[in-house]
Amino acid sequence: MPATDTVPAGDAATVAGGASGVWCDRCGETVAAGSHDGCAAARVLEPPRFCAHCRRRMKVQVLPVGWAAVCVEHGEIRG
Numbered sequence: 179m180p181a182t183d184t185v186p187a188g189d190a191a192t193v194a195g196g197a198s199g200v201w202c203d204r205c206g207e208t209v210a211a212g213s214h215d216g217c218a219a220a221r222v223l224e225p226p227r228f229c230a231h232c233r234r235r236m237k238v239q240v241l242p243v244g245w246a247a248v249c250v251e252h253g254e255i256r257g
């Protein structure tokens with residue numbers, strides 16, 4: 179039995195509905211494509227730019243206590 183569970187990279191059009199995000203919420207690239215260390219570091223300080231689930235641009239609001247980012251499809255996340 180093949181034990182590999184490879185995430186297909188490069189095909190931006192098809193995203194299987196599922197668990198956690200497949201897109202980097204900062205740069206919008208697939209998380210399978212290389213390192214996103216810089217993105218992760220930046221995301222500590224900044225709100226996301228893209229929805230990790232559907233890659234839509236998120237509508238970001240800066241709040242007094244952080245931020246709120248809204249995807250029309252997946253709702254709001256806060257940080």
Ligand SMILES: [Zn+2]
Nearest residue numbers: 202205214217
């Ligand atoms: Zn990234």
Ligand SMILES: [Zn+2]
Nearest residue numbers: 229232249252
């Ligand atoms: Zn979304």
